[in-house]
Amino acid sequence: MSLNVAMIGCGIISATYLRVITTTFREIKIIGVCDLIRERAEKAQREYNIPKLYETMYDAFADPDVDIVLNLTRPYQHFDVTKAALEAGKAVFTEKPLGASFEEGLELVRIAKEKGLMIGGAPDTFLGAGLQTSRFLIDSGYIGEPVGAAAFFNGHGPESWHPDPDFFYQFGGGPMFDMGPYYVTTLINMLGGVSGVSGMTGATFKERMITAAPHFGEMIKVNCPTYISGTMRFDSGIIGSIWMTFDVYESQTPRVEIYGTEGTLSIPDPNCFGGPVGIWRPEDGQWKEFPLMFPYAEQSRGLGLADFAKSIETGRCARCGWQQPLHVLEIMESFTISSETGKYIELKTKYERPKPMDPSFKFGILD
Numbered sequence: 001m002s003l004n005v006a007m008i009g010c011g012i013i014s015a016t017y018l019r020v021i022t023t024t025f026r027e028i029k030i031i032g033v034c035d036l037i038r039e040r041a042e043k044a045q046r047e048y049n050i051p052k053l054y055e056t057m058y059d060a061f062a063d064p065d066v067d068i069v070l071n072l073t074r075p076y077q078h079f080d081v082t083k084a085a086l087e088a089g090k091a092v093f094t095e096k097p098l099g100a101s102f103e104e105g106l107e108l109v110r111i112a113k114e115k116g117l118m119i120g121g122a123p124d125t126f127l128g129a130g131l132q133t134s135r136f137l138i139d140s141g142y143i144g145e146p147v148g149a150a151a152f153f154n155g156h157g158p159e160s161w162h163p164d165p166d167f168f169y170q171f172g173g174g175p176m177f178d179m180g181p182y183y184v185t186t187l188i189n190m191l192g193g194v195s196g197v198s199g200m201t202g203a204t205f206k207e208r209m210i211t212a213a214p215h216f217g218e219m220i221k222v223n224c225p226t227y228i229s230g231t232m233r234f235d236s237g238i239i240g241s242i243w244m245t246f247d248v249y250e251s252q253t254p255r256v257e258i259y260g261t262e263g264t265l266s267i268p269d270p271n272c273f274g275g276p277v278g279i280w281r282p283e284d285g286q287w288k289e290f291p292l293m294f295p296y297a298e299q300s301r302g303l304g305l306a307d308f309a310k311s312i313e314t315g316r317c318a319r320c321g322w323q324q325p326l327h328v329l330e331i332m333e334s335f336t337i338s339s340e341t342g343k344y345i346e347l348k349t350k351y352e353r354p355k356p357m358d359p360s361f362k363f364g365i366l367d
């Protein structure tokens with residue numbers, strides 16, 4: 001069986017979803033598209049042969065053929081779109097973050113529960129070959145017992161490539177809310193939930209110049225932290241460090257490393273589905289690349305949505321179900337609260353890791 005999806009938002013990332021979903025996953029079918037800028041929806045419809053174009057998102061929510069709303073709007077728009085879809089009785093899968101604040105995320109989950117609807121969200125890169133192989137190695141004891149973790153994202157911001165980069169610097173933006181979901185989701189998938197965090201945040205540049213067309217030369221006012229350093233205490237007791245910034249040109253830090261009593265694991269870019277996975281053990285005395293043991297090493301955005309659809313169909317837990325993006329949202333926001341209050345923040349949400357992927361399943365079909 002395949003479930004019908006209405007895509008709201010036909011901006012930059014939508015083409016990737018459209019390409020992957022129309023060629024890979026049998027659990028889902030995009031039956032309609034919608035964008036405030038009609039030409040974007042028309043282009044998507046034309047290029048991917050999508051049956052329907054909705055004039056407004058409300059038309060999509062009113063369509064009885066739609067099983068799932070896919071929310072690909074900007075972070076500060078996620079709440080209104082997801083809320084309206086839920087209130088109209090539709091299950092929602094949203095791009096990251098779940099909301100622009102923890103409060104928004106909590107409210108969306110409350111509405112979904114009240115309505116008896118499923119809600120889930122990106123990222124889904126943790127279901128890919130690189131991160132599933134990494135998780136397998138940790139769970140199988142290849143580095144012994146985990147003792148700590150570190151994650152780094154360094155960059156100088158998306159205004160050099162994104163055509164509408166303003167949202168990256170507004171409510172719900174910044175490197176932690178934009179790239180953090182990949183890194184935090186990866187860490188909790190490897191190591192389990194986080195019980196508390198502390199952080200320091202800042203913003204080096206109060207204004208940024210857009211250097212990509214069509215807004216080249218325009219200035220953006222920065223209204224969110226762009227330099228974040230955080231520490232996490234996992235439920236298991238181990239400590240993780242995270243660093244996310246849009247204020248740095250280059251760096252040689254790793255992406256993610258997990259340290260264990262018997263070795264170190266070098267985890268691939270959490271924003272990608274593939275490898276390489278590196279492992280260092282004392283008996284080797286050098287880094288070795290571990291072969292990927294799971295499918296989906298190529299760009300597979302939509303995998304989490306396909307899994308979500310399968311869970312609606314079968315009643316099993318969705319790997320990207322709300323518990324994960326909500327826990328991630330609370331962690332990300334708590335770094336700033338800690339910075340502003342000078343306090344260690346105990347988290348309210350609890351998290352249980354979703355089950356790993358089943359590598360025996362045929363490509364494009366979920367277990």
Ligand SMILES: NC(=O)c1ccc[n+]([C@@H]2O[C@H](COP(=O)([O-])OP(=O)(O)OC[C@H]3O[C@@H](n4cnc5c(N)ncnc54)[C@H](O)[C@@H]3O)[C@@H](O)[C@H]2O)c1
Pocket residue numbers: 008009010011012013014034035036037040056057072073074075077081095096097164178
């Ligand atoms: N750009 C990327 O590389 C990328 C990668 C991964 C995830 N994401 C996530 O995907 C989401 C979208 O990012 P993007 O870069 O595609 O943004 P974008 O600004 O290019 O596209 C967003 C689109 O949503 C449309 N929209 C907003 N509200 C709407 C509404 N009510 N009804 C219909 N259309 C509406 C806008 O008109 C716009 O075309 C964000 O949450 C972002 O974090 C982006």
